[in-house]
Amino acid sequence: MESYMKEIERRLGGNDDFFILPDHMGGIPYVMMGFVTLIDLTRTKIALRKNRESLSETISDLTELMAVFGDIREFDLEETVTMIMGGKLILLFGGQRRYVVVDPIPIELSRAVESPTNENVLQGSMSSFNEDIDTNIGIVRKQSISKHVRVKTFLTGSEQLKKISLLYDNCHVEPDLVDKIIKQIESSSDNDINNLQNLSKTMGFSSWSIIPKFYTTELPQEAANALKKGKVILFVDRLPFALILPNLLWDMFSLDNDRNFPLPIMYAIRILRVIGVLTTLLAPGLYVALVAVNPEVLRIELALTIAQSREGVPYPAIVEIIFMLIILELIIEASTRLPKSIGPTITMVGGIILGQAVVTARLVSNLLIIVLAATTIANSTVVGFQNSLSIRLFKYLLVILCSIYGVLGLLAGLVILSAYLASINTFGISYLNFNMKKGETENG
C-alpha cells in the first residue's frame, strides 16, 4: 500500500492542489487522496462520518466498512489516477490491495440553468443547456417526458477522457441510425473530443464540409422536438449545447417555437426566412452581375441612377463589393469578440461613420451600401448561428461567379450550391430530406 501511494504521489505530486491526507475513523486509519480544487473536503469528511455513524456500531470487518464508503476496487494505477483526475476521492486502507472510490461532494463548477445566450426565443421556454452533461440530459428528460427516451453514455479519449451521451427516442428513431452512430463512436473511442471538429472526426465526417453536420441548439424545446422527429441528440460534456444529428436543410428555416404562433403566421415567418436566405445569397451577386456584366437587365432609369452613384468609384464592382463585404465581416467578427458593453460602439463606428464616410468619399456606391445592409440583415434571419455562417461563405462563391458570367453565373452558382447540398448526407440521410425517412443509398 505504501508503495502504491508513493507511485500515485509520484504521478500527481507535482500539483499543489493534490492532497494526501491521513485520517481515521473508529480506530481504522486510512489515507484520503484527491484534488482540493474539485472536492469540497470538509463537507465530504462530514458526510463520510455521518455515513459511518448511521450504521450499526458493530461493523468490525474492514471490507464491510469499505463497502459503506464507496466502490471497492483492486489496485490499478492507471484507473486510480483517472479517478482522481475525474474528481473522485480515493481512500487507501493499510495492508489492503484494494482501495475505495468515494463520490465526494464536488465544488460547484457549473453555472446554473440560465436563459439562452446564442439564440433568442420569443414566447417560448427560456431555459437553455449548460456545460454539465448530466444537467443537460436532465433538462431533456424534463422537456420530453416519455418512456421511450433512451440515453447511452460513452467515455472517449486517450489523453483526456470525455463523456459523450447519446439520446434518442426508441419509438421514433430508425434503429439503423442509432446502430451506425454507436458503432462509429465505439470504433473511434480513442479520439480526444474537445470541440466540434474533433467530434466530426470521431463521427467519421469529412472535415471540409461547409454545411455543419450537426444542428447545434441551446434550446431544450428544439432538442425534445428533434427526438420526437426521430433524430438523435449528442451531448458532449462541457459543450453547452445539444448536437442534433442529422442536420437537415429545413432546420435552417423552421423552429419548433414557431408552432407557438397561429399556423398562417408560422408559414409567413418561415417563408420570410427562406426569402432571407435567398436575399443573402443573391443580392451581392446580383449587384455585381447587373452593374458590371449585364446592365441591360436594369431599367434605364435605374441604370442611370446607379451609374451616377458609381461615378468616380475607382475600382470594378467585384473589388468594391468584396472590399465592403470583408469590412462587414470584420465588424461582425469584432462585435462578437468585444465585451457586451463596447459592442454598440462598434456598431456605431461601423454602421454610421464608416458607411456614411465611405459613400461621401466616393469609394463605393450608395446602392452597394443598401445591398450590403439588406444582405447582412437577411443573413440573420436563418435559424441557428452555424447555418448563417455557411450561408455567409456561400455568397462569395456567387459573387465571384457573377463577376465572370453575370446573371448566368448567379444561376450557375445556385446550381452548384444545390448540387452541393444534394450531395451531403449523414449516415445515409440526405441533407435535403424533409423528414427522417431513410434516404437511398448512394451510388457512383
Place this chain on the structure above:
Amino acid sequence: MKVGKSMLALSLVVALCGCWDNTDINHRVLPVVMGVSKKDSEYKIFLQIPEPIQNRTLIKIVTGSGSTINHAVDKISANLEDHVDLLHVKLILLDKKYAQSGVDDSIADFMRGRDVSPKTLVSICDEDMEQFFIKVKTKMEPKGTTLYDFFEKNAGWNPQIALTRVWEVYRSIHSYTRDVAIPVIHSGTSTVVQHEGSGVIKNGKMVAQIDSDETLLFNAFNGESTQGKIEVMDHASVLITSNSIRHKGTMLDGKPYLKSKIKLKVVIQETKGHPTSDEIKKEIEVMLKTRFDQMFVKLQASGADILGTGQYFRNIIPRTQLKDWRTKYYPKLKLDFQVQATIENTGFTNLQ
C-alpha cells in the same frame, strides 16, 4: 474530395484570368435614343446620351458616320472615353427620307444583333435630324429619358400615338398580311417634340402618312385602348372611357369583305348649344365613320395593310394564296366600319 479541390483550383484560375464581359456601368455609355439617317449610302448616327453628373443629368448628342450602322457606332465608341453600349437604346429615330427609301436592312440587323433589344421603339423624324437633336437637347436638359418617356405607356403616351417596336417592323417586312404604322415626330416649339401622325410602312418602306386622329382609329381598330382621348365635334366634346372592337371577315364573290364593329363608351365633357344625347351619339358615329373611311381609302391606295385586315382572312384564304394578299385581295377589300357609341354618363348635370 481530391477532385473537388482540383475543380476549385481550376475555377480560381478561370476567375483570375477572365472577366470578359465585365465593364462597369459607369464606364459604359448608355445612349437612350439613336437617330439613323442615310445620305449617299453613308449612314449618319446620332446618339443621345444622358450623362449623370453629381445631382443632375446632362445630355450629350454625339454623331458619327460610316458605311454601316455598326461602323458608325464603332467610330463614335472609339472617340468617346467610355465604351458605347447600345443595350439600353429605347428609341430609334429614323430619318423620314431614309424611311421612304426603305429601312428593312437596318431593322433586320437590329433583330440579328443582341445589342439593340427587339423591344426598342421606332419612330420617324420629319425634320433634318441634326436640327432636331439640337432643338430637342436644349429643351430636355434636366431629364435624360424625355424622348423615350414620350412613348412610354405609363408616362407620356397618348392613344393617338402609334406604338411600334423593332420586332413589329421586322414582322411587317416578312408577314404576308400585316404592316405597321410608325409615329412621326418633329421638334416642338413649346414642348420637346410634336406628334405629327404616323408613317405607314409597307415592307420596310414608308409609303403614306396618316394624321394623329386617324392613328387613334388605327389603334382602336387593333384593339388598343383609346381611353382618355377627347373627341371634339360640332356640338360637344366627349371623353372616351373604353372601346372594344369585333371583326368578321367573309368572302363575297371572291372578294374579301370585312365587317368591323367598334363600341365606344364616352362621357360628355362640353356641349355647345343644346344637343340631345342622341344627337351627340349620332354625331360621333358619323364623324368617326367618315374619318375611318377616308383613312382606309388612303391606306388601300398605298397598298399597306397596317390594320392587319388580312389576319381576319387567315382561316378563309389558303396560305399559298395569302402570300398575294397585298396585291390580289387587299385592293379589292371592302371594309364595313360601324361605330356604336354609348354615352355612359353626362357628368354631374343633365343634358337639357
Place this chain on the structure above:
Amino acid sequence: MDKSNHVVLVYCLTQLGFMFFFYPGNIISSATEGHWIPIVFGMLVNILVVWAYMKGLSYFPKQDIISIYLSVGKWAAFVFLCPLVIFLLLVNIITVRGFSEVISLVFLENTPVWAISGLFISISTYMAMNGIGAIFRTGVLLAFLFLPLILFTFIISFQNVDFHYVFPILTKNFSFLWKPGYLHSFSAFAGSFLFLGFITPYFTYSRSKMMLALAALVPFFILSVYLPILTFGQATASTFNFPFVVLVSTIHINWLMFDRVTMFLLLSLITFSMLFISLLLWEVSRILKRAMPKAKPNYLMLIVSTLIFAACMSISSWEGVQMLFNWNISFRFFTLFAIPFSILIIGLRSGRRQKDESR
C-alpha cells in the same frame, strides 16, 4: 424504393430545359401550317416509345438496361450499347456547345465560348459525380427555385399574341415527315427518357405517373412552338434560329424593376439543361463502368467530360453544330426506336419463358 415524384420531376425538367431552344425552330422550319400535327405526331411517337421502354423494363425488376442486354449476350450489349454511348456523347457535345452559343448570343457576347462550355461541363460533371440520388435531389431543389419563375414568364409571354395566326389549323401537307428539321425535332425526346432504364436498380417509379407527366408535357411542347408563331406569324418566325428566345426578348413589362426579365427564363431553362447533361454523363459513366470494371467511375466521368469539352472546342462554328446534328440523326433514331423496342421484345420473351417455367 418508390421515387415516382422525383423521377417524373427530373424527366419534366430535362424536357423543359431542352424544348424551348431547338424544338420550336425545328418544327417551324419543317411545316408552314398546322404545326400542331407534327408536334402531336412527335409526342405520340414519344409516348409510344416511352411506354414500350417502361413496359420492357418492368419485366426486369432491379435490373438496368446494361444487365438486361448482358443477360441476352455480350454481342447484344455491344450492338445496342455502343451506338447508345456514341449517341449520348454526341448529344452532350451538341447540348453543351449549342447552349454556350445561345448564351454568348443572348447574354455574354465577349466571353469566349470555351469559358461558357467549361462552366457548363464542370457543373454537370460535379453533379454527375455526386451520383444519381444527388442528381435527383438537385433537380428537386432547382425545381423549387426556378419553376415558379418559369411559369411566370411563360404566362406573360402571351403578351403579344395574335390568335389569328393560328390559322390555317388544318393541312393536308404531310411533307414535314421527311424534312431534316422534323427529324431533328426528335432530339427533344430522344435522350431524355433513357435514364429510366438506368435507375431501376436504385428506385422504382409508377408507370402511370410517368405517362401522366408525358401527357402534361404536351401543352408545353405545343406552346413552345405556337407562342412564337402567334406572336410573329409563320413567315417571320421561320427567319429566326431560336424563335422562342426572340419571342421572350420582345416581352415588355412596365411594372418590374428589371428590363429584360425574360433573360431569367432562359437562364433557368439552361440550369435544367445542366441537369440533363449531368444525367447523360452519369449514364455514359454507368456503361463505361461495366465495360471497364476496374476503373474508378469518377475518373471515367472526368475523362469523358474532358473529351466532351475538347470536342466542343474543336467545333468552330454554328455550322459545325448543325453538322453534328445531321450525323446524329441515325443514332438518334436508333436510340429512339431500337433500344426501347428491343428491351420490350427481350422482356416479352423472358416473360413468356418464366411463364413456361412456372407451368
